[in-house]
Amino acid sequence: MSCEPVRPSKEDSVSFDKQTTWEGAPFSVTVLMKAVPASTEVAMDPVTHTIVRDGGAAVLNPYDTAALELALELKAQLEGEGVPVVVSVLSMGISATADLLRDAVARGANRALLLSDRAFAGSDTLATSYALELGLRELGDQDLVLCGKMAVDGDTAQIGPEVAAGRRWPCVTGALSVEPAPLPQMTRAALAEAGLVASQVFEGEKRRVGVPLPCVVTVDKDAAALRMPSVTGVLEAQKSQVEVRGAAQLGADLAQCGLEGSPTQVVRCCVPETSGACRLLAGSPAQIAEQLSAIVDQSEGA
Amino acid sequence: MAALKPMDETLAGYLADESRTHGAAQAIAFPVSEAEVVEVVCQVRQDASGPITIQGARTGLAAGAVPYGGTVLNTSRMNRVTGLVSHGDGSFSVQVQPGVVLQDLRRDLERKSFDTTGWSQDSLDALEAFKAAPAQFFPTDPTETSACLGGMAACNASGARSFRYGPVRPHISGLRLVTAAGDVIDLVRGQVRAQDGILALATQSGASLEIPVPSYEMPQAKCASGYFASPAMDAVDLIIGSDGTLGVITQLTCDLLPVPALTWGVNCFFSAEDAALSFVELLQEAASAPAYVPAAEKPVASEAGTSVLQDAIVALEYFDGDALDILRAQRAQDPAFSSLPELRCQERVCVYCELAASDHGLMIEAVAKISEAMESVGAQPDLSWVGTMAADRERQRFFRHAVPESVNLLIDSYRAKDPAVTKVGSDMSVPRGKLRQVMELYRSTIQASGLQSAAWGHIGDNHLHVNLLPRNEAQWHQAKDLLALWAKEISAMGGAVSAEHGVGKIKRDFLMPMYGPEGVRAMARTKLALDPEGLFGQGTLFSLELLQEEAARQGVSGKGC
Numbered sequence: 001m002s003c004e005p006v007r008p009s010k011e012d013s014v015s016f017d018k019q020t021t022w023e024g025a026p027f028s029v030t031v032l033m034k035a036v037p038a039s040t041e042v043a044m045d046p047v048t049h050t051i052v053r054d055g056g057a058a059v060l061n062p063y064d065t066a067a068l069e070l071a072l073e074l075k076a077q078l079e080g081e082g083v084p085v086v087v088s089v090l091s092m093g094i095s096a097t098a099d100l101l102r103d104a105v106a107r108g109a110n111r112a113l114l115l116s117d118r119a120f121a122g123s124d125t126l127a128t129s130y131a132l133e134l135g136l137r138e139l140g141d142q143d144l145v146l147c148g149k150m151a152v153d154g155d156t157a158q159i160g161p162e163v164a165a166g167r168r169w170p171c172v173t174g175a176l177s178v179e180p181a182p183l184p185q186m187t188r189a190a191l192a193e194a195g196l197v198a199s200q201v202f203e204g205e206k207r208r209v210g211v212p213l214p215c216v217v218t219v220d221k222d223a224a225a226l227r228m229p230s231v232t233g234v235l236e237a238q239k240s241q242v243e244v245r246g247a248a249q250l251g252a253d254l255a256q257c258g259l260e261g262s263p264t265q266v267v268r269c270c271v272p273e274t275s276g277a278c279r280l281l282a283g284s285p286a287q288i289a290e291q292l293s294a295i296v297d298q299s300e301g302a
Numbered sequence: 303m304a305a306l307k308p309m310d311e312t313l314a315g316y317l318a319d320e321s322r323t324h325g326a327a328q329a330i331a332f333p334v335s336e337a338e339v340v341e342v343v344c345q346v347r348q349d350a351s352g353p354i355t356i357q358g359a360r361t362g363l364a365a366g367a368v369p370y371g372g373t374v375l376n377t378s379r380m381n382r383v384t385g386l387v388s389h390g391d392g393s394f395s396v397q398v399q400p401g402v403v404l405q406d407l408r409r410d411l412e413r414k415s416f417d418t419t420g421w422s423q424d425s426l427d428a429l430e431a432f433k434a435a436p437a438q439f440f441p442t443d444p445t446e447t448s449a450c451l452g453g454m455a456a457c458n459a460s461g462a463r464s465f466r467y468g469p470v471r472p473h474i475s476g477l478r479l480v481t482a483a484g485d486v487i488d489l490v491r492g493q494v495r496a497q498d499g500i501l502a503l504a505t506q507s508g509a510s511l512e513i514p515v516p517s518y519e520m521p522q523a524k525c526a527s528g529y530f531a532s533p534a535m536d537a538v539d540l541i542i543g544s545d546g547t548l549g550v551i552t553q554l555t556c557d558l559l560p561v562p563a564l565t566w567g568v569n570c571f572f573s574a575e576d577a578a579l580s581f582v583e584l585l586q587e588a589a590s591a592p593a594y595v596p597a598a599e600k601p602v603a604s605e606a607g608t609s610v611l612q613d614a615i616v617a618l619e620y621f622d623g624d625a626l627d628i629l630r631a632q633r634a635q636d637p638a639f640s641s642l643p644e645l646r647c648q649e650r651v652c653v654y655c656e657l658a659a660s661d662h663g664l665m666i667e668a669v670a671k672i673s674e675a676m677e678s679v680g681a682q683p684d685l686s687w688v689g690t691m692a693a694d695r696e697r698q699r700f701f702r703h704a705v706p707e708s709v710n711l712l713i714d715s716y717r718a719k720d721p722a723v724t725k726v727g728s729d730m731s732v733p734r735g736k737l738r739q740v741m742e743l744y745r746s747t748i749q750a751s752g753l754q755s756a757a758w759g760h761i762g763d764n765h766l767h768v769n770l771l772p773r774n775e776a777q778w779h780q781a782k783d784l785l786a787l788w789a790k791e792i793s794a795m796g797g798a799v800s801a802e803h804g805v806g807k808i809k810r811d812f813l814m815p816m817y818g819p820e821g822v823r824a825m826a827r828t829k830l831a832l833d834p835e836g837l838f839g840q841g842t843l844f845s846l847e848l849l850q851e852e853a854a855r856q857g858v859s860g861k862g863c
Contacts, residue, residue, distance in 0.1 A: 038692070059691055099662060103690055225641060228687035228694045231568060231673045235683075238666055 020186040026084035027191070029071045030139055032132055032147035032159065033064040033089050033104065035097045060100050062221050063148025069224035070178050070217075071146050072108045077179065081186055086110045090135045092120055092128060098242040106229035106237035113139055117246035119254055124262035125154075129162035131257060134250040136163070142214055143192070149174045149218040160218035171216040172198045172209055176223045181210060304331045304338035306345060306373060316357065316374050320446075321808055322724060323365035327355065330374040336478065336486065336552040339375065343550070344484040346373050346837070353840035356546040358453030359403060361446045363729070364806025366457065366545045370841040375550060377401040377452050383416050384553065385425035386432055394432055394558045395475060396440070397425075400452020400551045404444070407451065411439055411558070438558040441467035443617075444802070445703070452551050457804030458526040458543035462617035462656065462702075465589070465762035467559075469524065469802065471542045476555035479541055479548070482833040485509060487549070494537035501537050513540070513831045516824035518817045523731040524763040525798035527805055528813055528843060529825050540828070545804050547839035548832045562658035564665050565616070567689035567698040568672055571649035572681045575622060578651045579737060580679040582618060582761050585655070586734060588671070589615045589762070614668035617656035618762025625705050625756040626652060632708035639704055643697060649685055653761065654702065709756045709769055716773050723772045726781035729809075730792045731765035731801035743791050744768050751784055753777060765801040790815040807841045826852040834858035 038057035060068075068089065075085040088111040089104040091097050101112035115135050123131065136142055145164075150157035157173070164171035181194035195212035201220070211217070229237070247257055255261060281288045306329040307313070318324045329351055331342045346352050355369035357376040380399035387395040398407065410416050414433050418426060432438070442454060444461040453459070455477070460469035467473070475491040485505040494501060501513040516531040530539045541548060572578040588611040621629075626645060633639040655672060659665035673683040689695040713725045732740045748755045748770070759767040768788075770781035789799045789812035799805070799812035813822050826844050830836070835858070836849050844852075 062693060065691075065693065106688070106690075225697065226693065228643065228689055228697070230684040231570070231669055231676065231686040231688055232684040234666070234669050234688050234690070235673060 020082035022083050022186065022188060024188060025141060026086045027078055027143050027188075028086050028088070028139070028141060029074065029144045029146060030088045030090050030136060030142055031064065031068045031071050031104075031109070032145065032163070033068065033091045033101065034061040034148070034151045034153075035059070035091065035093045035100050036061045036151055036153040058096065058100065060104070061148050061151045061153075063150055063152070063219060065148075065226040066221050066223040067146040067148050067217075067219035068104055068107065068109065069226040070175070070219055071144075072227065073224065074144075074178060074180075075108070083186060083191075088113060088139050090132060090139065091115070092123070092131045092135070095244070098244065101242050102237050102240065103229070105240045105242075106233040107227055108229075108233070111139070112240070112242040114242055114244045115246075115250065116244055117248075117257075119247040119252065119257045122259035122262060123257065124264035125156050125158040125162055126263060127257055127259075127261035129159055129166060130261060131247075131250075131252065132159070132163055133166050134252055135245070136167075138245060138250060144196070144213060145169075145216045146178075147216070147218055149220050157218070160216050164216035167214075167216070169215050170211050171218070172196075172200060172211050173218045174200045174202070174220045175217045176200060176206075176220050178217055178219075304333035304342050306331050306342065306349075306351070309374075316360070316376060317369060319357075319360040319362045319365060319367045321363050321365040321368070321806065323368045323808060325355075325365075325368040325370055327369035327372060327374045329372075330376060332376050332379045334379045336480065339377075339380075339480045339550050339552055340484050340486070342373075342375055343480055343482065343837075347482075347484070352835070352837050354550075354837055355839060356452075356456070356550055358401060358450035358456070359448055361449045362453060362457060362806060363727075363803040364457070364545075364800065365808045366804055366806035366839065366842050367453070368807060370807075372840065377550070378450065380452075380552065381406070381450075382420075383407065383410060385421055386416070386428040387425070387555070388428035388431040392435060392560075394428065394435070394438055395555050396558060397553060397555050398451050399553060400450060400455070402451045403447075404440075404442075404449050404451065404454065405447040407440060407556075408447070412437070435560075437561040439561050440473065440556050441559050442470040442473060443467075445706075451554050451556065455542050455551055455554055456544065456546045457806075458530075458802070459804075460524060460526070460760075460763075460802040462619050462760055464524060464760060464802070465618050466616040466658075469526070471530070471539060473557045474538060474542055474554055475557050476553075477538060477541055477551055478553040480550040480552055481505065482549065482835060482837040483509070486552075487511075489538050489541065490555075491536055491538045496533060496535045496537075499533075501535070501540060503537060511831065513537075514824070514827050515540070516817075516821060516828055518821040518824065521731075521796050521798045521816075522733040523797050524760070524765050524801040525731065526729075526802050527798045527800045527809075527816055528822075529828055531828075543804070545806060545839060545842050547829055547842050547844075549838060562616075563661060564659045565695070566657045566659075566665055566669070567687075567695050568655045568657065568669065569687040569689075569698060569701070570653045570655065570672065570676055570681065570683075571646075571685040572651050572653070572676075572679070573648050575651050575741070577679045577681055578620065578653050579741060581653055581675055581681065582620070583737065584675045584678065585611060585615060585618055585672075586737075586762060588612060588675075610664060610667045611671050614657045614659055614664070614671075615655060615762070616658050617654070618760070619654040619656075619702065620758060620761035620766060621652040621654070621702075621705050622757040623650045624754070625709065625758050626650065628712055628756055629701075629705050629708045632704070632711060636711075639708070641697070642701055642704055643687060646685070648682075654698065705756075705758050706767075709771065713771055716771065720774045722775035723778045725769050725771060726778065726785055727767050727769040728785055728788055729765075729767060729800050729803045730788060730797055731760075731763055732792055732795045732797035734764065736795050736797065737761070737764045739795060740764065740766075740792065740797070743788065747784055747787065751780055753781055753784070760801075763801065764797075786812070805843055810841075810843055810845065813843065822848065823852055827856065830856055830858055 035058040038059045087109045089109045092115040147160045175198040177199045192213045333339045353372040357367040377400045381401040385397040443463040444459045458469045479487045496515045503511040676683045689698045754771040757768040772778040772781045793815040
């Protein structure tokens with residue numbers, strides 16, 4: 001009989017005879033998750049050009065479930081090397097979203113936090129990022145934040161980079177895999193400095209990028225299929241507590257929350273036109289950002 | 303007008319079905335309406351170009367759609383949903399032509415969107431009520447979703463969910479049938495019942511037919527073996543499962559059910575078959591009586607039957623160790639299978655449970671009962687996959703389909719070395735309480751034969767597809783002999799020689815041990831009362847010789863035109 005191991009070890013990237021000296025709090029990974037409509041046939045509001053959320057069945061955004069799987073695989077890998085890891089899931093949504101977060105716990109997440117308050121209703125990506133930032137603070141120090149590259153309902157792909165920008169952390173987008181950079185000795189400082197190696201498809205080419213910790217990594221839908229929970233996992237998750245926090249408990253500035261804090265106006269929805277033109281920007285990250293900003297201003301003017 | 307086309311090479315595909323049996327025919331017709339079916343039947347009788355073999359989507363596994371000469375009447379262009387019925391109590395039925403494909407019907411029901419061309423005002427009004435009502439579905443779930451409804455009715459198809467919902471029979475409340483005389487019979491469930499062994503049918507042209515009902519006893523098991531018969535049977539039930547031998551079904555009224563609020567799948571793994579069988583027996587005990595048992599004969603629910611599982615379990619499926627080993631090997635070498643979850647060493651055999659519940663709390667209670675049942679047979683509840691999301695259930699569905707697919711690939715590799723071999727698979731069921739006995743029969747005879755095997759299927763209904771995988775022609779004959787032995791032994795256990803595929807042409811010899819020669823002759827008399835010339839489905843259920851013998855006794859033609 002042929003039989004495969006439970007999970008293949010990634011011996012190509014990590015040596016197992018190295019020393020691990022881990023001090024302090026566990027390595028903390030938080031996965032941002034969004035509840036999206038279960039149906040692929042959603043109605044659009046003809047005035048606001050946004051999705052009509054009628055309280056129908058919801059599921060976890062498939063990009064976010066891929067991020068959770070990468071987090072759980074990273075946890076298994078690091079724990080195999082003696083590093084304690086806590087994976088938290090964080091969402092902003094209606095109270096029913098707690099069931100979806102509990103489902104994430106059934107699959108292996110350790111902690112779940114739901115941000116739920118009328119004050120958060122109508123949030124655009126900026127207001128959502130603000131609320132999620134408050135949630136991340138509530139969860140404590142973070143080493144890594146993972147989230148889906150985008151949500152299947154909004155398609156903005158802005159949350160990950162916005163959270164990273166708010167924290168002034170580096171961000172890798174559209175990752176297909178993440179793993180710790182090879183290390184001779186596993187310590188918190190060494191891991192933070194060496195960081196992660198992520199693979200991504202960028203402009204049609206697959207490439208591997210290194211990123212120091214802490215950081216934000218957004219994940220592509222095809223990165224991994226989220227493991228199914230076991231019967232035991234489902235039953236134990238029912239006993240777990242999904243923490244719920246409102247705006248006041250988080251000390252939120254209401255001017256930055258919900259509709260009030262959302263400058264986005266959806267004028268119309270369309271498929272963007274693209275051209276094959278390519279222009280390479282050179283210089284330091286700050287210089288590149290400046291050039292990019294000028295290009296955006298220029299195109300808005302046009 | 304549906305023209306009869308002479309068969310040529312471009313139409314060769316219509317001489318075979320999924321049983322990989324090939325036949326022959328001189329002509330083919332593709333009617334689009336009942337009126338055109340009548341024309342075809344009359345034309346064939348006039349030209350003496352019979353017999354007629356009725357075809358649907360040709361997904362059958364028993365060669366019922368394979369012609370033995372004459373004319374093929376293919377219903378695939380009769381593929382319209384023709385109406386909707388609102389019963390006023392929140393329940394609905396959908397009326398379909400026989401060529402409607404199951405997956406298309408599912409899509410239309412899910413979207414609540416139909417091509418309503420030609421619908422009556424009543425149907426259009428029912429559609430408005432349907433759109434406002436909770437989502438509905440047609441519960442019969444054969445693995446092959448490209449099957450058509452006419453074919454499903456013809457072989458009394460079922461599939462995994464028959465554990466809860468039974469086969470297709472109880473979900474069809476009416477049908478229209480074109481007879482060999484070119485007449486039409488419109489049957490509505492509840493309107494014509496057998497009396498004194500006779501079904502009295504009236505045709506649209508005003509003719510009266512007296513159809514004798516066979517007096518044999520149907521097995522108390524899932525059954526698609528020959529004509530349904532019981533003392534007060536409904537006329538609709540005679541046509542369902544008749545394998546295209548009594549007439550051409552031109553319309554079906556299919557009853558719908560509300561979609562359960564929640565559906566989860568649970569793959570439970572066990573280290574040995576014995577533990578899995580104990581687990582299945584516990585769940586059978588806890589669940590409702592199967593729907594194939596007529597209502598009056600349903601056993602009273604036991605103490606365990608009052609548990610939450612009684613309402614929750616929809617399907618119980620099995621995958622034995624041999625099947626999982628073949629899947630493991632395939633997964634290791636074929637990237638197309640790489641997205642399957644990994645199978646650990648201790649995961650030797652698998653029972654898949656599909657659960658439905660009206661709310662999350664009840665679903666969790668059902669999962670807790672599954673956990674208890676696993677523990678009580680010495681299994682570890684953490685060796686399981688629970689599909690709570692659509693993406694999970696899609697992986698579980700892929701797993702279930704990947705098992706037979708892997709076995710088919712393996713047998714293809716054997717056939718590459720010896721073209722004479724094919725997979726030899728069983729489709730037999732036994733009554734509740736006989737699971738251990740039939741498994742012992744399978745295991746002991748397979749071991750004695752030395753043949754390779756892989757078994758999976760609907761274990762909740764005591765209905766497994768045990769597949770024998772011969773490597774050469776001698777082993778193929780050995781496998782065929784083994785199948786015949788099982789038919790005899792399973793008949794003796796009170797089981798059915800075909801549980802869901804129908805008998806067609808390739809399993810007709812198995813009817814003899816099941817019903818005995820007199821039972822099969824009684825079935826032939828039933829056919830001849832509706833089809834005195836043996837026009838429809840020649841070679842299906844009966845050999846031509848047997849039918850002609852019985853026709854001679856009855857003083858009718860039976861020549862198949």
